[in-house]
Amino acid sequence: MVKASLRRFALSFRVALGIAMSRQKRRDALRTPLYANSVYLIANSVVTTVLGFVFWVLVARLYPAEVLGVASALISAAGLLVFIASLGLGMGLIRFLPGAGTGTSALINSSFTLSGLAAVAAAVIFLAGLPLWSPALAFVRQNPIFVAAFITFVTVGTLFNLLTHVLVALRRAEFVFIQGLFAGLVKLGMVVAMVNLFQVFGIFASWGLSIAVALGFGILLLLPRLQLGYRPFLALRKQVSNDMLHFSFANYAGTGLWSLPTWLLPIMIINLLGAETNAYFYVSWSMANLLFAIPLAISMSLFAEGSHQEEILTRDVRKSLKLIVVLLLPAMVIMLVAGDKLILIFGKEYSLEGARLLWILAPSAIPLSINSVYLGIARVKEKQKNIVLVGAAVALGTLGLSYAFISHLGILSPAIGWLVTHTLVALVVLHSLRKSLKTVPTKVIG
Numbered sequence: 001m002v003k004a005s006l007r008r009f010a011l012s013f014r015v016a017l018g019i020a021m022s023r024q025k026r027r028d029a030l031r032t033p034l035y036a037n038s039v040y041l042i043a044n045s046v047v048t049t050v051l052g053f054v055f056w057v058l059v060a061r062l063y064p065a066e067v068l069g070v071a072s073a074l075i076s077a078a079g080l081l082v083f084i085a086s087l088g089l090g091m092g093l094i095r096f097l098p099g100a101g102t103g104t105s106a107l108i109n110s111s112f113t114l115s116g117l118a119a120v121a122a123a124v125i126f127l128a129g130l131p132l133w134s135p136a137l138a139f140v141r142q143n144p145i146f147v148a149a150f151i152t153f154v155t156v157g158t159l160f161n162l163l164t165h166v167l168v169a170l171r172r173a174e175f176v177f178i179q180g181l182f183a184g185l186v187k188l189g190m191v192v193a194m195v196n197l198f199q200v201f202g203i204f205a206s207w208g209l210s211i212a213v214a215l216g217f218g219i220l221l222l223l224p225r226l227q228l229g230y231r232p233f234l235a236l237r238k239q240v241s242n243d244m245l246h247f248s249f250a251n252y253a254g255t256g257l258w259s260l261p262t263w264l265l266p267i268m269i270i271n272l273l274g275a276e277t278n279a280y281f282y283v284s285w286s287m288a289n290l291l292f293a294i295p296l297a298i299s300m301s302l303f304a305e306g307s308h309q310e311e312i313l314t315r316d317v318r319k320s321l322k323l324i325v326v327l328l329l330p331a332m333v334i335m336l337v338a339g340d341k342l343i344l345i346f347g348k349e350y351s352l353e354g355a356r357l358l359w360i361l362a363p364s365a366i367p368l369s370i371n372s373v374y375l376g377i378a379r380v381k382e383k384q385k386n387i388v389l390v391g392a393a394v395a396l397g398t399l400g401l402s403y404a405f406i407s408h409l410g411i412l413s414p415a416i417g418w419l420v421t422h423t424l425v426a427l428v429v430l431h432s433l434r435k436s437l438k439t440v441p442t443k444v445i446g
Helices: 002-021 023-030 033-062 065-086 089-099 101-128 135-142 144-169 173-193 200-226 238-272 275-308 310-346 348-380 384-409 412-435
Strands: none
Touching: 033 065, 033 173, 033 275, 033 310, 065 101, 065 135, 065 144, 065 200, 065 238, 065 275, 089 101, 089 144, 089 238, 089 275, 101 144, 135 144, 135 238, 144 173, 144 200, 144 275, 173 200, 238 275, 238 348, 238 384, 238 412, 275 310, 275 348, 275 412, 310 348, 348 384, 348 412, 384 412
């Protein structure tokens, strides 16, 4: 069984390498919606992450490490609330928009309305309980302007998240790339403009205002080009509260659990190890996300394509794995060989503290890829139970191991917990993934 798996992997690698080395094959591949959307989603992740690096480099140069640590924890908390308020409707939009017909605009606006209301409620509840779940961030409640900005930016971030899923559902991931690039550039300008005015609030406001500007750009300029006659308005369509929420709940729970370590680890570290340590962790974690973005983007594109044409899902799974091999392996080598030097741009202290994290996190991209593709298949086939189980295993394993060993291993504990957990989950789902590949002849190269 192991030899057969290795032979299939070697064959996929040779085919994928042939596509990468041939100009004509690259052109043919990019005419395929799965590849084209995957490439744009990966490009969006890479560009936003690179611009994010520049953003945090500026912050590291302009502010003390302690301020960076607090701001990154606050942004992580806002990211968690954005996900909670989305109610899973992003996945529902990818699944249901292709068949919405004349009701497309109403479906989009109903999702915006429901999630916007949920965002306001989630932000208010979070602020009310700050002394309980994160005393290090309780200072936010002391300034009315900060309170209002926090609620506003969580709401804007929620709508921005949904808009990204709308663009993916419409199979126009190039607009996701344009929107992400626009937001990243605005964020850089904002943080420089605010450096002499604020500390933590300036960093947080730069993040929030950039999303607000990009959201306006997307809703007023990009979306009307894709959906003729679209205009934003308040709406609550019955399909959103019935079909979409029912379908989305498992995806919502599974995706939320999967992403929970990303949101909670910075909060855990700032409360247990301090703001400065969290700054070092956050920078290395953000760099590792460059690798993780590759399989996650391809899995999202696989889900979108499967929602349009489920009958060719198995073929698309093969294409997805080939694309992951081509893009991920070279990136992993670069990260392992030169990651410590890349972090030097933030400062010597960041490199000394964060290089070991990268050496642990980079290999985790391999089992994470297996898990991501498996989730893409499960979403298309509506295997809600499996989606939740994988997400729960990732969350409980990573957070449990991180907390259990953080007093002994310090900043390395979350990275080890992440690697071990994803490896164990991949070993469990690998059998199901292999079964999904058997029905397609090995000659099919897409």
